[in-house]
Amino acid sequence: MTSAPAGLQAPLHLAVALDGAGWHPAAWREADAQPQRLFTAGYWTGLAQQAERGLLDFLTIEDGLDLQSDDRFQADARLDRVRGRLDAVLIAARAAPATRHIGFVPTAITTHTEPFHLSKAIATLDYVSSGRAGIRVQVAVRAGTAAHFGRRESPPLRADRLADPDVRRLIADHFDEAADYVEVLRRLWDSWEDDAEIRDVSTGRFIDRNKLHYIEFEGRRFSVKGPSITPRPPQGQPIIAALGHASVPYQLIARSADVGFVTPRDAAHAAEIVAQIRTEQARAGRAAQTVHVFGDLVVFLDETRTAAIARRQRLDERAGAEYRSDARVYAGTAAGLADLMQDWQAAGLSGFRLRPAALPHDLMHLTERLVPELQRRGLFRARYEADTLRGLLGLARPANRYAAA
């Protein structure tokens, strides 16, 4: 891990997390919200273009294989919340050709889907975006989600049972599967060497099949033979990201991901989390590799702190409850947020994934107020300096694991 000289901080990386009308449940009722357009291409393309105007590294898109619910473990029956969503990978593919620089990191569920399908989907997203694809992997533990697939038993979970040994085992099992899944993604992306397509008319051969590789993965939940049907994507290895709040997901981040999203309460907590991830990273033999740790923050941004807090209160009143999140909620000015980010950066974070409380308001403020503020402090790029997402994140294009040295 590189650290900047004392008194000088390295530039921050910045991502925005898109979800529906924003992360606050009453966001869709704001005057500038467009809840009727949530299921249109234009809505998502517009948000992606706005994020790109702010020179952000990438955007993420939330997803799930079930209807959203205020209850983490089962469906609710609320009428006053945004419900329904489009497939995040397809949203990304639809929006990518309308942008040129920003990365796309949609969410995919590892628990019920096929790694072979997702691998070629993300490779294809990398092709259609000319090297700007990533994937955020997520497990699905809700019994209701498992019932949508009918292929595995999944006991109902409750918040008060999360510490039970059998529940912990179940969750660890899902994360083990996610790690296997990521391993298959990565092997499949490397299953074609970059120069496998030869088009040799004299021998009639389109490919050199010695440069295609069976991946021969065998795991507890699936086996995958390979090679991929899709050639190695432009970045070689698209970015893999995961969100974590505890040691099991931190292990997944440390062992398998390029970017981890974490939810510190404060700078000290951020330092603790980063230390845990670095320890796991070293244990996994990845100490020399860059694993970015991004802090997740829900943001209410306005010209004054008073206005931001008032807006938060207004939204809470509309929602009927105080908004709570796994991530710290920040309500204030861009300058105040920049202070907080600098503080947490000093604790070891290399970037932030900001969750706008309401769209488009908080995304606009992020790109038009926060970004210039960070630029003034020398903490953020003045223009896009690379053509690929790996490039923006300071990651080299990796060698192919199957290529002869």
Place this chain on the structure above:
Amino acid sequence: MTKQIHLAAHFPGVNNTTVWSDPAAGSHIEFDSFRQFAQTAERGKFDFLFLAEGLRLREQNGLIYDLDVVGRPDTFTILAALAAVTEHVGLTGTINSTFNEPYEVARQFASLDHLSGGRAAWNVVTSWDAFTGENFRRGGYLAQGDRYERARTFLATANELWDSWHGDEILADKDTSQFLATAAPGAFRHRDAFFDIAGQFNVPRSPQGRPVIFQAGDSDEGRDFAAASADAIFSRHSTLEAGQAFYADVKGRLPKFGRTRGELLILPAATFVLGDTDAEAAEIARDVRRAQVSPQTALKFIEQLWNTELSGFDVDGPLPAFDPAVSDNLISKGRASVRQFAKDPVALAAGWRARAEAGKLSAREVVIEVTGRQSFIGSAETIATTINELVQADAADGYILVPHITPGGLTSFVDHVVPLLQERGVFRADYTGITLRDHLGLAPLRRPGETTTTRAAS
């Protein structure tokens, strides 16, 4: 009454129809190739684009087959990206019902339909082979005889998921704070021999209600499946006689499923070679066939039929004198055409030999003869006339054109043949509808629960 012709464009595939060795041949994987191909189809006012799919790279003699184009994008992802660079043309993707689950496929197609403004279509295919299964969680789990049954129930289940939202659930009323009109949108429960699933579908009803459904099977079972539940058939009967026989047979099956002739379109795949004159086109067509069947490719075809590795065999000499090795274990894997060979290889080989003797043909020339003929060869005038005659004679409702050059192979057709069809009033001068159903002349689907005096389409 004069029928209107439907035209579609098949992105060149991973078999020897595609001539990658031509100097004009471009990338099969870069997005620019797909963009150019799709925009050419849209310039020609085509109904839709068509993408095939294969989920395991083909092998022969235990080695990855290297003579044809290898490698393609993910179907859903490339179609979603193409929706960004086109406005009208339909987006038809082939998706396997064997190595997918209904909930996920239904939400991917519903998402594609939303993101394309109602232009999505699904070509439902099945497979059972353990060879492809090695890339998936289930492995080769399905008995061959069960594949249509599973495909049928897969599609029925997907239809239930698409119909689980009626289209009136989302109010998004900021004043009353009601986003939803109902507390349990998308509720479903499905149980049969293959699927036992329940819960809530999470994609609201899409512009077309569901994707347009294509089916490609040719067996009796496949034809019944299509007659019962497809909107269009991707057939391979592009000649007059075979086309008319297939057309009459499949359209004749519709009444027993309570459907009318206009509810199922027959769209054969068709290759073409255009020239300034018929004679020039014929000459180009001969050259294309030779390029499609290189000496190496000819040898692989002979090996497939004889089911025997024949390294060192001279394809410029006669066909093998011995009979094919009849076996359930085929040296070629992942190739549907080989199953045709395997039905009665000894008789088929005898037929090839008879052709060789009659025409004094070498082994390679026989392969060129039996595999390579283009559907339409001639000047633009000839091709336009032929296509129109075939459609008016009920050999088809239109054609899915398969160019042999990527991505530019469609351009000459769009520039020269389409205007002639438009002049004759048998092909649209411009798009008049919005959705793919509109382009295909299919009535909009009624929402579930909508009252109507006629049978509700499903």
